Amino acid sequence: MRIFQTYGLQASYKPRLRALRRGAASFDEMRAILLDDRFGAIHLLEPCLAGDPSAFLTAGNDTDLQRAWARENGLPGTARPDDILLAQIEAHRTEVFYNCDPVNFGNAFLRRLPGSVRRTIAWRAAPSEGADFLDHDIIVNNFPSLLDQYRAQGVRAELFTPGHDPEMDTYAARDERPVDLLFVGGFSRHHRGRAEALRRAATIGGGYRVVYCLDPSRLTRLAETPLGLAGPLRRHRRPAEIRSVATAPAYGRDLYAMIGQAKLVLNGAIDMAGRARGNMRMWEAMGCGAAVVSDAGDYPKGMVAGETFLDYSDEREMIAAIEQLLERDGEREAMARRAHAMISTRYSKSAQWEAFQRLCE
Template identity: 50%
Template sequence: MRIFQNSGLYPAYRRQFDQRHGTRHSFAERRELYLKERFGALHFLLPIIDRDTSGFFTNGDDEVLQRAWATENGMPTNASMSDILLAQIEEHRTEVFYNLDPMRYGSDFIRRLPGSVRHSLAWRAAPSPGADFSAYSRVLNNFPSILESYRKAGWSVEYFAPAHDPVMDKYAGRADRPIDILFVGGYTRHHQKRALILEAIAKLSDRFNVRYHLERSRMTRLAESPLGIWPSLNKYRRPAAIRRVSAAPVFGLDLYEALSRTKIVLNGAIDMSGNDRGNMRCFEAMGCGALLFSDRGNYPDGMRENQNMLLYDDVDDAEIRIKEALDNTENIVRLAKNGRNMVEEVYGKKRQWQRFEEIVSTIKTASR
C-alpha cells in the first residue's frame, strides 16, 4: 500500500518551529525536522514512523515546506498549495490518501485526486458544521457521538484511535517528577467548563507545584496586552490565579519533556465534546508515565478509573480528589505505571496500522 499522510500545524507550534530551526532547508530536511520533533506523532502511521519508502508525509498547510518541494520539482512559483499537494500525490503514485486536515482540503480537493488514488480517508474529531466530507471514502475518529453525527450527514465513518508513540518510552521511566499538577492545552472563553476547573486547581499553587502551558486565543492575548485596558476585553482575560501558573505552550518533544516531569496531568474535555472522552492528552499523559486526572465520561477501551487513571465529577470534586491523590504518592506511581503499560499494549503503532489496513480493506474501489 502506497500511503500518503497529510497533516497540519497549530500556528503557535509553527512559530516556535521557525524560531528554533529557521526556514532555509530543503523539503526533505524540513520534513525530517518535523518528524523528529514528534508534533502529532500519535497520528503518524507506522510506515511514516519507520520512514518506509511506500509512505509519504507532509504538512500541507506549511507554505515554506511545500514551496521548497515545488521549487525542487520545477513547479511554477505561483502554484497554489492545493496544486502542490496534488503534484506530490501524483509523483508519489499514492494509492491511499490519509488527510489529518480535511477542513482545509475537503471534498472539492478529493475530487481532484490523481487516478492512482483508490481510497481517501480523513481524520476529524470535532463537530464540523458547514463542512463537506462526502467525497472521502471514510471519515475517522475515536468519538462515537461525533461519528454518529457524521453518519447522519451521509458520510461513511469508522472508529479509529491515536496510538502510542514509541519515542515516549525515553521519557516515561523518569522517577524525579517535580511538577505536581500539569495542564497543557488551549484557553478560550468557549471552554467554560475547562476554565472553571483550571482556575480552581491553579489556586492550589500555594501548596503544590502547579504548571499550565496554555495556548491562548488571539482575543485572550490581546486582553492581556497593554491594549487590554478596554472594558470590552475583560471577558477574554484569564483569571489571576491561572496567569500566575502559566507558561508558554509546548508541543512535540517539549510536551513529552514536560509530561515526564509531572506526577498528575489535569485533563478536561471542551464543551462541544459531549460525553465522549479520549482526546490526545489522555494518550500522551499515559504514554509519558504521568497519572491522568480527567473528567468523567465515556473513555476508550482500556482507560479505567482507579485502575490506570482518576476521574472527577465537577469543580469541587476535582479539587478534593487531586489533593487526596497528591497525599498518596505510591498510588500515583502505581496508577501511572498501569496507564503506561496499558497504552503501550492496547494502542501500539502496529495495532493502529493493522486497524488502518483493515478499514481500507473494507472500502470498495468504486467508493471514490
Template identity: 50%
Template sequence: MRVFQNSGVYPSYRPHFDRLASGSKSFRERRQAFLNDRFAASHFLEPVLEGSEKAFFTNADDEVLQRFWARENGLASNTSLEAILLAQIEHHKTDVFYNLDPVRFPSAFLRKLPSCVRTSLCWRAAPSGSVDLTGYGAVVGNFPSILEFWRSKGCRAELFFPAVDPVMQEYVQQERTIDVLFVGGYSRHHSGRAKALEQVAGLARAYDVVFHLDASRLTRLAESPIGRLLPGLERHRRPRAVASIARPPVFGRRLYELLGASKIVFNGAIDMAGTDRGNMRCFEAMGCGALLVSDAGNYPEGMVPGVTIETYASFELAGPTVARALENWTQSMEIAARGRAELGQIYTKGRQWHDFERLVAQL
C-alpha cells in the first residue's frame, strides 16, 4: 500500500515551527524538522514516522515546505499549493490518500486526484457545518457521536484512534515538579471547560498550577493595559484567576517535556462531542505518564475512572478532584502508572497501522 498522508500546521504553532526549521534548505529537511518535533504525532501513521518509501507525508498548507518541493521537482514558481499537492500525489504514485485537513480539501478536491489513487480517507473529529466530505471513502475519528453526524450527512464514517507516540517514552520522568498542568485553548464559548479551568486555577495559592493557553488576539488586546481602557472588551478577558497564571501556548517536544514533568494533566472536553471523551490530550498526557483528570463521560477503552484516570462529575468538582488527587499522591501515582501501561498496550503505532490497513481493505 502506497499511502499519502496530508496534514496542516496549526496557526499558533507556525511561528514556533518556522523558528525551529529556519535552517532548512530543502523539502526533506523542513519536513523532517516537523516530524522530529512530534506535533500531532499521535495521528501520524507508522510508515510515515519510520520513513518508509511507500509513505509520503506533507503539510499542504505550509507554503515554504511546498515551494521547496515544487522547485526541486521543476514546477513553475507560480504553481498553486493545490496543484503542488496533486503533483506530489501523482509523483508518489499514491493509491491511498489519507487527509488530516479535510475542511481545506473537501469532496471537490477529490475529483481532481490522479487516477493512481484508488481510495481516500479523512480524519475529522468535529462537525463542520456545510463542508461536503461525502467524496471520501470514509470519514474517520474516535468520537462516536461525531461519526453519527457525518453519517447523517451521507458519509461513511468509521471508528479510528490516535496512538501513543513511542517518543513519549523519553519524557516519562520519576520526579514531577509541576503539580497541575493544562495546555490548550480557553474560550467562554466552551462554558463547562472555562468554569472548570477557573476552579483549578484557584488551586494556584496552594500548588504549582501551570496553564499554557492559546489566547486569541482579542483576548491579548483586552488584557493589555491599553485594552483595559477600551470599552466593549470586557467579555474577551479571562477571569483573574486564569489570567494571572496564563503562559503562552506550547507544542511538540516542549509539550512532551511539560507533560513528563507534571503530576496531573487537567483536561476538559469542549462543547462539541456530547458525552464522548478521548481527545488527543488524553493520549498525550497518559502516554507521558501523568495522571489525567478530566470530566466524566464516555471514554475509549483503557481510560477508566478510578483505575487509569480520574474524572469529575461537574465543573464545581474540578478543583476538589484535583486537590484530592494531589493529597493522595501515592495512590494517584499508581493510577497514572496503570494508565500509561494500559494505553501503551492498546494504542500502539503497530495497531493503529493494522487498523488502517484493515479499514482500507473494507472500502
C-alpha cells in the first residue's frame, strides 16, 4: 500500500523552521529538518516517520519545501501549491492519500487526483459547516460529536486518534522540572473563557513558577502596543496577570523541551466539540511526562480523570486541582508516570498505523 501524507504548518511556526533550515537547499534536507523538529509528529503515520520507501510525506503549505521539490523535478517556478502536490502524488504512484490539510486541498484538488489513488482520507478536527472537502472517502478525528456532524452531512466519518511520538520519551524521563505550571496555546478575543481561567491560574500563591507560552492573535499583538491603550483595540489586550507570565509560543522540540521542564500542564478545550475532549495538548503533555489538569468532559479511552489527569468543572475546581498536584509531589509524579505509560502503549505509533490500515480495507 503506497501512502501519501500531507499536513499543514502553522504560520507562526514557519520563522522557526526557516531558521533551522538555514543553509539547507534540497527537498530531502529540508524535509529531514522538519521531521527532526517533530512539529505535528503525533499526527504523522509510522511509515512516513520511518522513511519507508512506500510512503511519501510532505507539508503542502510549506512553500520553501515544496518549491525545492518543484525545482528538483523540473516544474516551472510559477507552479502553484496544488500543482506541486499533484505532481508529487503522480510521481509517487499513490494508492492512499491521507490529507491532514483538507481546507487548503479540498474537493477541487480531489477531482484532479490520478487513477492510482483508490482511497482518500482527511483528518479534520474542527467544525466545518459548508466545508469544501467533504468528497473525501472518509473524514477522521478523535471527537465523536464532530464525527456525528460530518455524518449528518452524508459523509463517512470514523474515529482515529493521534499517536505517541517516541521521541517524547527522552523528555518524559527528565526529573528536574523547574516550571511548576505551564500553559501552551493560542490567545485571541475568542478565548474569553480561557482568558479568565488563565488569569486565575497565573495568580496562584505559594511562589510557584508559572509560564504561559502563548500564540497571540494579530490584534492582540497590536493591542499590546501603545496603540491599544485606548479605543477599540483595548478589548484585545490580555489581562495584566497573563502578560506577566507570558512568553513566546513554543513549537517542535522547543515545545517538547518546555513540557519536559514542567511539573504540571494546564489544559482547556475551546468549545467546538460539545463534551468531547482530547486535544493534541493531552497527547503532548502526557507524552512528555508532565501531569495534567484539564476541563471536565468525555475523554478518549485511557484518559481517566483521577487516574491519568485531574479534571475541573469551574475555576474554583481548577485552582484546587492545581494546588493539590503542586503540593503533593508523590501523587503528581505517580499520575504523570501512569499517564505516560498509558499514552505510549495504548496510543503508540504502531497502534495508530494498524488503525489506519483498517480504514483502508
